[in-house]
Amino acid sequence: MYACLFFLAEGLRPFRKAALCALLCCTLSSHAQDRRSVTEPTLPTTVCTTLEPRSTGNEAARLQAALNACPAGQALKLQRGPLGDRFMSGPLRIPSGVTLWIDAGTTLAASTRPADFDTGSGQCGRIDALGKGCQALLTLENTEYSSVMGEGEILGQGDQRMEGSTETWWQLARRAQREGGKQNNPRLIQINQSRNVVLYKIRLRNAPNFHVVLDRVQGFTAWGVVIDTPADARNTDGIDPGASEDITIAHSFIRTGDDNIAIKALRGPSRFISVLDNHFYSGHGMSIGSETNAGVSDVLVRGLTLDGTTWGLRIKSDADRGGLVERVRYEDVCLRNNRWPLSLTTQYAKGAVGTSIPQYRDIRFQSVRGQGGQPELQGFDEAHAHQVLLDGVHIEGAAPWKVRHTRLDTATPASPLPDCTARWLPFPEAKDSALPAPTGQVLLVGPGRPYASVTAALADARAGATVRIAPGTYREVVRLQLPGLRLLGEGATPQDVVLEESRSAADTGTTSKSAVVFAEADGIEIHNLSIANRFHEEHPQVTQGAQAVALYASGDRQRFVGLRLISFQDTLYAARRACNSGAACPPARQFYRDTVVIGAVDFIFGNALAYFDGLDIYGIERPQVIVTAQSCQTEGEVCGYVFRNSRVHADAAVQHIVLGRPWRALSTVTFLDSELDGRVISAGFIDWNQENRLPTTRYAEVNSRGAGAVPPGTRQPHMHTLDAAQLHTISSANRYLAGSDGWQPERSEP
Incomplete structure (x- = not known):
């Protein structure tokens, strides 16, 4: 039963009245709800x-x-x-x-x-x-x-x-x-x-x-x-x-x-x-x-x-x-x-x-x-x-x-x-953020923030600073020249934060100078953003001096996670800083994870010691695209590329995909446990302008899958077969990139 309380407008004094209770305690409709029988929907079948x-x-x-x-x-x-x-x-x-x-x-x-x-x-x-x-x-x-x-x-x-x-x-x-x-x-x-x-x-x-x-x-x-x-x-x-x-x-x-x-x-x-x-x-x-x-x-x-x-x-x-x-x-x-x-x-x-x-x-x-x-x-x-x-x-x-x-x-x-x-449940965020927790100095970039551009923030940055970038497109050239700098895109996806410019080798003097982002110091990290060199998009008819780098990475102990790198020729320059000591030059260890690289000609190239885990490699526009141009050139040089759990494919305009060609005589590339499009050529790799470098290259392929995978021994005759110890080393970035200091790039983010 119900007890009735009647609040008078003037004094807010309650009165109990049986008659009033009988009047007010009307039956609430048993149909006070959707009249349909509603169950959880399902995703379409067609x-x-x-x-x-x-x-x-x-x-x-x-x-x-x-x-x-x-x-x-x-x-x-x-x-x-x-x-x-x-x-x-x-x-x-x-x-x-x-x-x-x-x-x-x-x-x-x-x-x-x-x-x-x-x-x-x-x-x-x-x-x-x-x-x-x-x-x-x-x-x-x-x-x-x-x-x-x-x-x-x-x-x-x-x-x-x-x-x-x-x-x-x-x-x-x-x-x-x-x-x-x-x-x-x-x-x-x-x-x-x-x-x-x-x-x-x-x-x-x-x-x-x-x-x-x-x-x-x-x-x-x-x-x-x-x-x-x-x-x-x-x-x-x-x-x-x-x-x-x-x-x-x-x-x-x-x-x-x-x-x-x-x-x-x-x-x-x-x-x-x-x-x-x-x-x-x-x-x-x-x-x-x-x-x-x-x-x-x-x-x-x-x-x-x-x-x-x-x-x-x-x-x-x-x-x-x-x-x-x-x-x-x-x-x-x-x-x-x-x-x-x-x-x-x-x-x-x-x-x-x-x-x-x-x-x-x-x-x-x-x-x-x-x-x-x-x-x-x-x-x-x-x-x-x-x-x-x-x-x-x-x-x-x-x-x-x-x-x-x-x-x-x-x-x-x-x-x-x-x-x-x-x-009391936490709100379901769009994703479990992979961004590392900021340490030390934090600089905020974006509309209404202290810095309107990344370049402006970097002018005030100290070594080890974190630059957090709000969603938006930033047309600028970014140079990371202090150790331990981190760029973090704050969007829900890498596409939300875009660093872009239109630059070419002809404009800047050399391929290495054409980049949009230069990661030059040791310990640099970039997470969750896109880097695009728009030169080809804006000048599609230009072929001479058309090299246009999106990211030029040349430091040691660098990490790049959740990026989109976009260009046409020479998209990602994964390299080592120049030095005069030949084989004694220190290596540039670089780790790339869950990143999309888009290009057409030699679009992952250089002489870094780089490990690519979960890459999406996508060729565009040309009848034949060439993925890698690795450039190890001296015995004892610590360099090479490993692609693990990656995907190689292309748009509809592409007829043939080449896994790589040797920019230098000891070009070193391994594809491990990766998915290959059916348009990957049967030889896998080609020579560099008929200079007969293939015999000295160190190309390998292990456990490929997809329509482009072929039985062992089918690729060009100079492919390497890796022994158990080599396979053990390349199966983990932590082993491949450890070096004398025991670097562990596959660490989980805090």
């Missing part, structure tokens, strides 16, 4: 087309053509490839019955060019009185059984400067707030007048505006979705069902700069909604409103954990946009670090005038445990007083409740409180 990124520019036309050609019931799958893991795009429309599948490790990123999203008004990227000048990145309109799925990411780039502007999308939103206007920023996903739409496992990040908006949708499931945007990013709601029915949002993680979920009812009622077993972090909480004009009803929120949201369980409206909100059930809820853990307010816009009076009735809080904050239950007036049931609700350490124009029921006996101990 894929119409699989696409890999083709360029760094806007690929919307290519993606839209593939979506349009995909039959209903099938999926367009986006996956990472040798040219990257990111598709840049303007607005896309998903046809009825089609699934957009974004594979793990793949990103669909919104263009930062406002004109790409403009609706025709010319206002996208500007401030006006309406805020309706941009299309969404993804629109589903008048569709049935369409989906967005996969463990990849949709990236809004709200934190990036708009093309042609000095502001980011989010900075525009803040300026609009100060100026009393509305920002024209694109939403991430807009779903209009559709049925049975599914979002499954997808990660949505940094939307310029709302992440997911539903308008007049019948049947929608979001399951296992992750939404991640900073707490200070204005108007970045997570999921907003509006004028929609039969909605389930389950097993999802949401942190954002506005409402984590906001149920609205502007152009029609919203009802039969289930919010089940979700985790919210920063944001404005589990909201209903502010637009409740057409009525919200039959909502079940169960198993919700709110860890650090400003508001917790919240219903908000005012006299300008109010309506009836009824049959709302909150069950098994854990809250902590919330300023207002429970909030039912009818004065959302202060001083709002109108006749659309909000009224909330049959609102039940059952098994709710919170910590701190101040609950507020404030109705509009006595004629529209809240009707609320509290059944097993305890907010430990809360400030005195603000209660006004509210009729409260309490359950006797009360339902048990939830055990929240195991429910």
